[in-house]
Amino acid sequence: MTFALVWVLGILAAPAAGAAQEETLRVGSKRFTESYVLAEIMAQQAQAAGVKTQVRQGLGNTAIVYEALRSGQIDVYAEYSGTIALEIAKHAQGSDVAALNQALAHEGLAVGVPLGFNDGYALAMRRAQAEELGIRTLSDLARHPSLRFGLSNEFIGRGDGWPGLAKRYSLQAKPQGLDHGLAYEAVTQKHIDVMDIYTTDAKIDHLGLLVLEDDQAYFPRYDALLLYRQELPTQKPVAWAALQKLQGRISEEAMIGMNAQAELNGQSFAEIAKQFLAGGAPQAVADTSGDAKAGGQPSFGARLWSRLVAPDLWRLTAQHLALVLISVGVAALIAVPAGILLFPHARSRALALGAAGVLQTIPSLALLAVLIAWFGVIGRLPALVALTAYSILPILSNTCAGLAEVSPGLRSAGSALGMTRPQRMRWVELPIAMPTVIAGIRTACAIGIGTATIAAFIGAGGLGERIVTGLALNDSALMMAGALPAAALALLSELVFELWERYLRRRRVRR
Structure with missing residues (x-):
């Protein structure tokens, strides 16, 4: 039944995907500030030429966004030459455009339209601490093995990341994996000493960090350019012509300014892109070190309220509810009949409950990653399958437990009245088991509402989008603006089920 469900969902999704491919330029982004901004710039540039666009923000790390591009879920996204050469096309004979195109040709992909700036990897630490310890270069770190490293999980696993860097500089530290946005908070609070940064990050100077010199030239150049499907220029020539006008337009200073507008001034990505394309220079960064009165910045409560009631609230809530209701509904259609069929067979029932329990123990992000590789798509389909898998165990186990509550005497009474087994199940056993x-189903809904926030990491939408974006910006107000509505949905779900159970109890008593 599960495989049939997956097949049906895939068939239903295919026409919509095909229509979108014909009519819409689909732009993707990774899950950090700069990628969000660049995706909006590309989309608005195409829109100005009359092209309909779809922006799929915050899809995840390089592997997920690249898989989305390779499988045709998006048409283009902003990538970096060093990342393509060392992480995507590992056999590339260089990081220039010609070498990268040669390495990517067999995948049906191409690169082009250099945007005009380099955004490289580097390590940074608090300036005061670095000066106290006499650290200026990456080679100096080897003399201080007690320093605490907090690095992004992607950097720890990248081919051009920590393993090669540690080997080149003989670094013995065991880094702690952190989200890139949270690492800035960790280093300023002195929970860690060294973090990885992007050289166009806005918070480097703002937080008084020192970028350590790569004195052995480990990191390559990371020139920003567009990674796209080879057929994009021929299938969508108007969009491609518009995107080519971005070549060389973004300087490193402009990119740092736009990142600052998002992370320090709290401007939306769409507004930042609009200002840039209109020819406006990035505005000066406001001082966020003071409180609302001293620095002129809104309080946390004001920022939370403005983000909470933002126009995307109802759209994200509807997406979140759809993910939960569809997945729990499908799980109920699978688990309740399965529980009825398995209940008389103790061994088969135990095996089924054990298998469902194993699914429940798989970490959600790991399951989503496996499903993306399995289906070759990102977005709602793998998210729905994962949420359905997590919802099966509580419904299946409660169906079996509810049927076990029916006394043998009642079953015998039904049989004595001439009922067949299906009739007895319908009129005697199921009504008694129904509250359980x-x-x-109530438990499955609660699990689904919480787990559905993770779906935003693969572009499935929902209230998790705010949490994911808040993580990228280290914006606690935005994260809370996603978490609070999700909590409200969970409370509303509990209220609905409580009223439903009371109704069933009253109806049972009347009967």
Whole structure:
């Protein structure tokens, strides 16, 4: 039944995907500030030429966004030459455009339109601490093995990241994996000493960090350019012509300014892109070190309220509810009949519950990554399958538990009245077991509402989009603006199920 469900969902998704491919330029982004901004710039540049666009923000790390491009889920996204050469096309004979195109040709992909700036990897630490310890270069770090490294999880696993860097500079530290946005908070609070940064990050100077010199030239250049599907210029020539006008337009200073507008001034990515394309220079960064009265910045409560009631609230809430209701509904259609069929067979029932329990123990992000590789798509399909898998165990186990509550005497009475087994199940056993079954569906909904926030990491939408973006910007107000509505949905779900159970109890008493 699960495989049939997956097949049906895939068939239903295919026409919509095909229509979008014909009519819309689909722009993707990774899950950090600069990628969000560049995606909006590309989309608005195409829109100005009359092209309909779809922006799929915050899809995840390089592997996920690259898989989305390779499988045709998006048409283009902003990538970096060093990342393509060392992480994507590992056999590339250089990081220039010609070498990268030669290495990517067999994948049906191409690179082009250099945007005009280099955004490289580097390590940074608090300036005061670095001066106290006499650290200026990466080679100096080897003399201080007690320093605490907090590095992004992607950097720790990249081919051009920590493993090669540690080997080149003989670094013995065991880094702690952190989200890139949270690492800035960790280093300023002195929870870590060294972090990886992008050289166009806005918070480097703002937080008083020192970028350590790569004295052995480990890191290559990371020139920003467009990574796209080879057929984009021929299939969507108007969009491609518009994107080519971005070549060389973004300087490193402009990119740092736009990142600052998002991370320090709290401007939306769309507004930043609009200002840039209109020819406006990035505005001066406001001082966020003071409180609302001293620095002129809004309080946390004001920022939370403005983000909470933003226009995307109802759209994200509807997407979140759709993910939960569809997945729990499908899980109920699978688990309740399965529980009825398996209940008389103790061994088969135990095996099924064990298998469902194993699914429940798989970390959600790991399961999503496996499903992306399996289906070759990102977005709602793998998210729905994962949420359905997590919802099966509570419904299946409660269905079996509810049927076990039916006394043998009642079963015998039904048989004595001439009922067949299906009739007895319908009129005697299921009505008695129904409150327990509903409790299982109630639990599945609670699990689904919480887990559905993770779906935003693969572009499936929902209230998790705010949490993911808040992580990228280290914006606690934005994260809370996603978490609070999700919590409200969970409370509303509990209220609905409580009222439903009371109704069933009153109806049962009347009967």
